[in-house]
Amino acid sequence: MKKFIKIDPKSQDYSRISDQRGVYIIALRDGCDIPKTQNQPSYELYEGLRVLYVGETNEGLNARINKKHFNGTAGRSTLRKSLGCLFGYKLVPRSKNKPDDGKTTFEKCDEMKLSQWMRDNLIVYYAVVLDDIDSAENELINSYSPPLNIQKVPFDNNQNFRDELKALRQKR
Numbered sequence: 001m002k003k004f005i006k007i008d009p010k011s012q013d014y015s016r017i018s019d020q021r022g023v024y025i026i027a028l029r030d031g032c033d034i035p036k037t038q039n040q041p042s043y044e045l046y047e048g049l050r051v052l053y054v055g056e057t058n059e060g061l062n063a064r065i066n067k068k069h070f071n072g073t074a075g076r077s078t079l080r081k082s083l084g085c086l087f088g089y090k091l092v093p094r095s096k097n098k099p100d101d102g103k104t105t106f107e108k109c110d111e112m113k114l115s116q117w118m119r120d121n122l123i124v125y126y127a128v129v130l131d132d133i134d135s136a137e138n139e140l141i142n143s144y145s146p147p148l149n150i151q152k153v154p155f156d157n158n159q160n161f162r163d164e165l166k167a168l169r170q171k172r
Helices: 061-070 078-087 108-121 133-144 159-170
Strands: 005-007 022-028 049-057 091-093 104-106 122-128
Touching: 022 061, 022 133, 049 061, 049 078, 049 133, 061 078, 061 108, 061 122, 078 091, 078 104, 078 108, 078 159, 104 108, 108 122
Parallel strands: none
Antiparallel strands: 005 122, 022 049, 022 122, 091 104
């Protein structure tokens, strides 16, 4: 696997994140946790931190991590949508012009609270991948079984948590 670069959103500037395509790991900062649910997830560790989510992007790591995950909306980030649903934020239609298209996000005040929580509680690791990005992501997902990843994950001990998360993401 590629060499990962660590970014602490609480103290480091996002402009340091590469604009190239690649993969990334989102981990919980030491001492931080996601909201409790009926089915608690288990975690694999990367550099001693609990891996929460793994992703890949062809559009550029900075655009994906910075603009969509940490400063975006749940309508453009499955990570944000999953976290917000765990916090109990109410899903609302993403478009006022198409309220019944099934695409959702959170109210602006909840999106702002979520962005702050993410900066305070999460750590990012990223690696530029110029060749087979899908294989790189699959390798990470298979190695870390991140509880907030819903797709491409093998059946494992986080399945009950993921089923609960999927149900929360369907509520409006």
